[in-house]
Amino acid sequence: MHNYKSSLAGFNALWFASCLALSTLAHAAEPATRAKPFEWKSSEPLIKPPADAKDIHGVKDPTIVYHDGRYHVFITTAAATGWGMAYTSFVDWDEAPNAPLFMLDQSPIGPGYRAAPQVFYFAPQELWYLIYQGGDPLYSTTRNLADPGSWTAPQPFYPTIPESVKDANGKAAWLDFWNICDDKKCHLFFTDDHGSFFRGETTVERFPHGFSEPVVVMKEKRDDMFEASNTYRITGTHQYLTLIEAIGPNGRYFRAWTADRLDGKWQPIPGARMNMFAGAENVTFNGRIWSEGVSHGELIRDGVDQTLSIDPCQPLRFLYQGLDMEKDKKYEYIELPYRLGVITATAPNAISELCKK
Numbered sequence: 001m002h003n004y005k006s007s008l009a010g011f012n013a014l015w016f017a018s019c020l021a022l023s024t025l026a027h028a029a030e031p032a033t034r035a036k037p038f039e040w041k042s043s044e045p046l047i048k049p050p051a052d053a054k055d056i057h058g059v060k061d062p063t064i065v066y067h068d069g070r071y072h073v074f075i076t077t078a079a080a081t082g083w084g085m086a087y088t089s090f091v092d093w094d095e096a097p098n099a100p101l102f103m104l105d106q107s108p109i110g111p112g113y114r115a116a117p118q119v120f121y122f123a124p125q126e127l128w129y130l131i132y133q134g135g136d137p138l139y140s141t142t143r144n145l146a147d148p149g150s151w152t153a154p155q156p157f158y159p160t161i162p163e164s165v166k167d168a169n170g171k172a173a174w175l176d177f178w179n180i181c182d183d184k185k186c187h188l189f190f191t192d193d194h195g196s197f198f199r200g201e202t203t204v205e206r207f208p209h210g211f212s213e214p215v216v217v218m219k220e221k222r223d224d225m226f227e228a229s230n231t232y233r234i235t236g237t238h239q240y241l242t243l244i245e246a247i248g249p250n251g252r253y254f255r256a257w258t259a260d261r262l263d264g265k266w267q268p269i270p271g272a273r274m275n276m277f278a279g280a281e282n283v284t285f286n287g288r289i290w291s292e293g294v295s296h297g298e299l300i301r302d303g304v305d306q307t308l309s310i311d312p313c314q315p316l317r318f319l320y321q322g323l324d325m326e327k328d329k330k331y332e333y334i335e336l337p338y339r340l341g342v343i344t345a346t347a348p349n350a351i352s353e354l355c356k357k
Contacts, residue, residue: 035271045339058338087148137177181306223247228296251293253279291322313355
């Protein structure tokens with residue numbers, strides 16, 4: 001007669017061993033499949049208003065390239081007289097706090113409302129482009145990046161305001177313009193401070209002319225998709241990264257998405273709440289926590305051209321505006337004491353895992 005208890009004991013042992021093996025395999029697979037959240041460490045404030053410029057309250061909205069052995073940084077200045085732009089340059093970050101600012105209203109860019117610059121080298125034309133907002137998206141060019149007085153007078157990207165960006169009152173609702181090109185097209189991204197992320201396009205041959213009617217490529221609640229988008233090609237991959245600033249309970253922060261083409265569908269990077277890229281929750285400081293959140297900034301690229309590439313095999317560095325406020329002091333918006341610092345990635349993350357080395 002068959003021994004039932006013996007068979008049951010054997011079955012239980014086999015079942016337990018199988019479950020243990022499956023659990024071990026699943027556990028072993030976890031590190032390869034689980035998305036890692038971003039972790040950062042911040043520098044002290046590195047770029048501030050000059051001590052002798054009493055009317056400049058803050059420096060904001062940096063764009064940066066490393067070219068010819070120097071960092072070249074363009075920023076927005078918030079002053080008693082309004083919003084303008086400035087340029088600074090230095091060999092390494094130790095020099096940044098003492099590097100002089102050149103006010104770009106002294107160039108042919110001229111005075112008036114100028115803000116939120118983006119700089120890149122457009123290789124097909126052998127020209128540097130500076131894109132900025134002056135209400136509408138504007139651009140200037142130069143052949144000598146190191147000469148801030150050589151920029152041309154502002155030119156518009158669109159001859160008239162596109163219908164798709166007009167609000168209910170017929171006014172334009174667009175800001176923080178960002179251009180990036182692939183092999184065939186250039187794409188102009190921007191936001192509207194109301195939860196919409198837009199894209200217009202033209203061909204590389206027609207750039208900077210011929211941009212199409214902008215279309216909404218992502219839309220969320222106002223605070224969850226606010227402003228300051230920046231988009232990059234991830235070197236050695238077929239992927240692109242977009243960062244968009246949001247507003248949270250702990251100040252401003254950036255969220256991250258990826259896509260396999262610039263006119264494709266953007267997918268949130270997993271691994272953290274609200275696909276967080278950088279903010280108060282994942283940035284640490286040496287000593288004083290000087291910044292309230294992480295606001296408008298730019299990743300430091302591995303090149304200078306219109307493809308805006310970043311290297312996943314190097315620790316990411318992000319030049320950002322931080323809000324360094326005095327406790328209990330009241331500020332008007334233009335008086336907010338924004339300073340610029342750098343956060344550096346301190347742990348493996350969704351971008352570094354794409355490194356092919």
